[in-house]
Amino acid sequence: MGQGLMKYKGIKPVMAVMAGLTLIQTIAIILQAKWLAEVISALFAGAKLQEQAGGIGMFLLAFMVRQGCGALMQKTAYRFAEQTGQSLRKQVLSKLFELGPRFAGQEGTGNLVTLVLEGVTKFRNYLELFLPRMLATGITPALVWLYVFITLNKTSAVILLVTLPILIIFMILIGLAARKQTERQWQTYRTLSNHFVDSLRGLETLKFLGRSKTHIDSIERVSDSYRSATMRTLRVAFLSSFALDFFTMLSVASVAVSLGLPLVEGRIELLPALTVLILAPEYFLPVRMVGADYHATLDGKEAGAAMESIIAAAEEEASKTAPVPAGADLRWTPQSTLVLRGLGVKHEAEESQADGGQGADDAIESGAKPSLEGVDLEIRGMGRIxxxxxxxAGKSTLIDVLGGFLRPTTGSIELNGTVLGDLSPEAWREQITYIPQKPYIFSGSLADNICFxxxxxSSAEVEQAAEAAGLGTLIRSLPGGLDEPIGGGGRPLSGGQEQRVALARALLSERPVILLDEPTAxxxxxxxxxxxETMLPLFEGKLVILATHRLHWMQDMERIIVMEQGRVAETGTHDELLARQGAYYELTALQREGLR
Incomplete structure (x- = not known):
């Protein structure tokens, strides 16, 4: 992650400013040690304190310059970290929308929410601490060593030169061990986040089944796993900090011994010996600070790497998309046509685990994701499909392809006469409202959720959409009406009410295409x-594609697409398909049998 820092916007001027400040700070450190040693040596030789006012003043000036440069570096790093963190968060959110709900289902909602909220904060802390430490480690020891070697004592310079690489190698070895522990901790943190979200979502079901108390054991097991991983990481951090300080102390002590004996024997004067002794801790300080902050920032580094992997995944997907021809009309109107020819979507089995979200009904028993093969469809204008x-059978996969969330591996797509590689272009997505099985309710007011x-x-538009979606009775029963808090920390909604909120969102957006994936399952x-009864009248004047296994919806559809093992088995109206006595007829026969 450190090697990839240079790609962030604005980092080069920030690094140049901080490098200049580090250089000035290092010079101030050297002068501070020089003047302090001169004052002490003079006092030791019997000079009066009043005579050393000039030296003390110069020492204080160097001290203030040093602290001022440090404060400016921290402020510069903080400002850059804040801007970069905000930019990264926007990028990740944008890429998550591009990757779609299936990616969120694979990664886990809890993990992604934690990454975007807490992960960005940790990454910001990593940048704020890492940049000044990195520059100080590269500049300060080198300048201090040159000053000691050229003007003070070559023997001490050799000792400093030999001990620093040993200290760095030791720090790298400890860092590798700490990184392994931190990766384990981050993995258990992801598990804990996903488990917590799943527990909240399924709490009502657990209570209904009488399993809420037994679920405590599962929560305790996951929490203990995270606690154990955290304690292991802290143990490594504490031991490494102690070892780092211990070896630094030994290095400084070796320099002190190499100076003490010649000083007693009169082979070196007090002033250079004292200056070297004052500078020795400053020589090792940047490395010590890097070691001390390494554990504090490692989780931020891992969070940054995780966010970069999301951005890279989205960019890789985008690179596979052929550019939209100039002047292409991707608007959906009553005269529009969408043609799918020989469409196929194939997935690796190991990527297949549906995470309880949309498309879970399409999970094939073998564990592989559902696939489409040789799908030929033509969709025209508005209507209910x-x-x-x-x-x-591939219903959810087809919805994901139409929504631009999945890229077909074979076949072609033609929209209004324009051949496209997939339906991921922003111009197409901006016309779509997607309603999944379990719409997400944000922590906020009912109005905020509707106008997402x-x-x-306007308030009038929100109220009109809510009334049309059948939320009028609920709104009138709430003390705060549309301003009533719902979601996390607010009033809980039933499944039907959540779907009505999602429907109100769709109505308010006024988008011409609505995709529904098992909205009432x-x-x-x-x-x-x-x-x-509420939804059907609201579908008028739009293209509505509803994927479901509930057959009673089909009587109200103007066209029916029957999916069977990833293929389109047949299409037609309800009456036409019944008369044909094919796959649709068999489905209705099975449902009738099940209802007996």
Whole structure:
């Protein structure tokens, strides 16, 4: 991560300023030691204190210059770290939106939230401490050694030259051990974050099943794992700090011994010996500070590397996308046409674990992600399209491709006559509203959650969207109305109410395309039918593609796409498919059998 610092915007002028300040600070350190040694030597020789006022004044001036340079370096590093941290957070959030909900499901929501919130803070702390320490380690010891070697004592300079690499090698060895422990701690932290979010999401279900108390053991086990990893890391940190201070002390002591004997024998004067002795700790100080701060900033370094990997993954995906031809019309209107020819999506089995989010119904029993193969579809204008099929048929994968969250591995896509590699262009995504199984409710007011896709919406627009989505009764029952806090720390909502909030978001955004992936799969049948009555009238004038395994929705769809093992088995209206007595007819027969 340290080697990649130079790619951050504005770091070169910041490094130049801090290098200059470090140079001035080092000169101040040398002059400070020189004048302090002169004053002490003179006093030891019998001079009066009043006669040393000039030397003391020069010492104080050098001391103030040193502290001033240190303060300026910290301020410069803090400002750069703050700007870089904010920029990195925006980049990561932007890339997460580009990668889509499937990536979030794979990485874990808790892990990503923790990374964006706490990880950025830790990375900022890493930059703030690391940059000044790195420059001081490269400049200060070199200048101090040259001064000692040229003007003071060559023997002491040789001792300093020999002991510093030993100290650095020792620090590297300890750092490798600490890094291994920190990586384990970061992994357990990710597990703890995801486990905590999953526990919160499933708390109602656990209580309903009477398993909430037994879940305590699971929470305790995960928490103990993180506690143990943290204690191991702290143990390494404390032992390494002690060892680093111990070896530094031995190095300074060896310099003191090499000066003490010649001083007693009269082979060296007090002034140069005292100056070397004062400068010796300053020579080792930057390395000691790097060692001391290494453990404090290592988790920030790991967080930075994790965020960079997300950005790199998004850029790698973007590099696979063919550029959109100039002048291409990607708007969706009643006259628009979307054609999929021979579309295929294949996945590695080891990447397949659905994380309980959208597309979980498509997890194939073998453990591989669902795939599409040879999908040929043509979608025109506005209307309601249902995508039906058994679990693992490829419904969610098709929705992810249409939403631009997945890139097809074979086949072609044509939108309004323009051939595209995939549907990830921003111009297409800006027209889509995606409603998953479990829409995310942010910690904030009900109004804030509704206008998430349109932050500048007026109060009247928000209220109108909420009423249209069937939230009027809920709003009137809340003490704060639309300003009532919901989400984390606020009023909990039922599954049906959360879906209504997601529907209100879609209505307020006024986007022409709505993609729904099993939006009612976790709801009871009464709530589902109630929500259905609200949703259907609101789909008018839009292109709505609804993936579900609930067949009762299909009677209200204008067109039905039947998926079977990643292929389109048949398409048509409800009556046409029943008359054909194919795959759709078999699904309806199975459902009727199950209802008996």
């Amino acid at each position: 249902g995508v039906i099929g058994e679990s693992g 896709n349109k932050p500048d919406a 976790h709801l009871d049948i009464e709530t589902e039918y109630e929500l259905k």
